[in-house]
Amino acid sequence: MVIYGSSISPYVRKVLVALYEKDIAFEHRPVGFHAADPGFQAASPMGKIPAMEEAGYRLADSSAILDYLERRHPEPALVPEDAQDAARARWFDKFGECELTRQGLVPFVERFLKPRLFKVEGDEALAQRTVDTKLPPLFDYLETQIDGPYLVACQFSIADIAVAAPFHNLRLAKVTVDAARWPKLADWVTATLERPSFAAAIAAAKS
Numbered sequence: 001m002v003i004y005g006s007s008i009s010p011y012v013r014k015v016l017v018a019l020y021e022k023d024i025a026f027e028h029r030p031v032g033f034h035a036a037d038p039g040f041q042a043a044s045p046m047g048k049i050p051a052m053e054e055a056g057y058r059l060a061d062s063s064a065i066l067d068y069l070e071r072r073h074p075e076p077a078l079v080p081e082d083a084q085d086a087a088r089a090r091w092f093d094k095f096g097e098c099e100l101t102r103q104g105l106v107p108f109v110e111r112f113l114k115p116r117l118f119k120v121e122g123d124e125a126l127a128q129r130t131v132d133t134k135l136p137p138l139f140d141y142l143e144t145q146i147d148g149p150y151l152v153a154c155q156f157s158i159a160d161i162a163v164a165a166p167f168h169n170l171r172l173a174k175v176t177v178d179a180a181r182w183p184k185l186a187d188w189v190t191a192t193l194e195r196p197s198f199a200a201a202i203a204a205a206k207s
C-alpha cells in the first residue's frame, strides 16, 4: 500500500496513525498537495492529501481511507461495534475536520507554514483572532465530552484520531490548551499525542 501526503497535514496524520495502530505495512510518499507525482495525481482527483493506492485501487480523503482500512484490517477495531458509539465516532471525525482542523489550520498556516515553508510573512492578527475567538468554543465543547482516556466508549477510535490530529499543528503554531481552563482536554491531548502511533506519525513529519 502506498500512502501519499506529507504528515505535517493533520489529514495525512490521521491515516498514518490508523496504519500504525493496525500494524499495516505501507510505503510513504510524503508529497505536498497538488504535487506533480503521476501516482498521486491518479489517486487524488482534487490534488488534496492524503491519498492511497493498493494494487491498482486508488482513494483520496482521510475518512474514506480510514473506512477502507477498517474493512480490510478490522483488528484492532478503530470504529466501535455499537451502532450509537460508531455513529458518535463518525460525528467526532466530522467535527475534527469541519470545525477543529478548519479553524486550527489558520494559526498553523499563518504562524508556521507561511514563514517556514513559503518564506512569506503570516497574518498574525488573523491567527490571534482565531485563537481568541474561534478555538475556545470548540475547546469548551470538547471539555464537556471527555470523561476518561477515550472520546467514545472504552476504546481508542477514529474519534480520538481525528480530534487529536490537528492539535499537533496547533502546537507547531504555539497554541496550547490552557490546562486551568480546559483541564480534561489538556490531559487528553497530551496522552493521545503521546501514543506510539501518534509519536511515529509526528516523527515521520520531522524527517
Ligand SMILES: N[C@@H](CCC(=O)N[C@@H](CS)C(=O)NCC(=O)O)C(=O)O
Binding pocket: 009, 010, 011, 033, 034, 046, 047, 048, 049, 050, 060, 061, 062, 063, 097
Ligand atoms: N477531506 C479531506 C481534506 C484534505 C485536505 O484538505 N488536505 C489539505 C492539506 S492539509 C489539502 O490537500 N489542501 C489542498 C487544497 O485544498 O487544494 C481529507 O479528509 O482528506
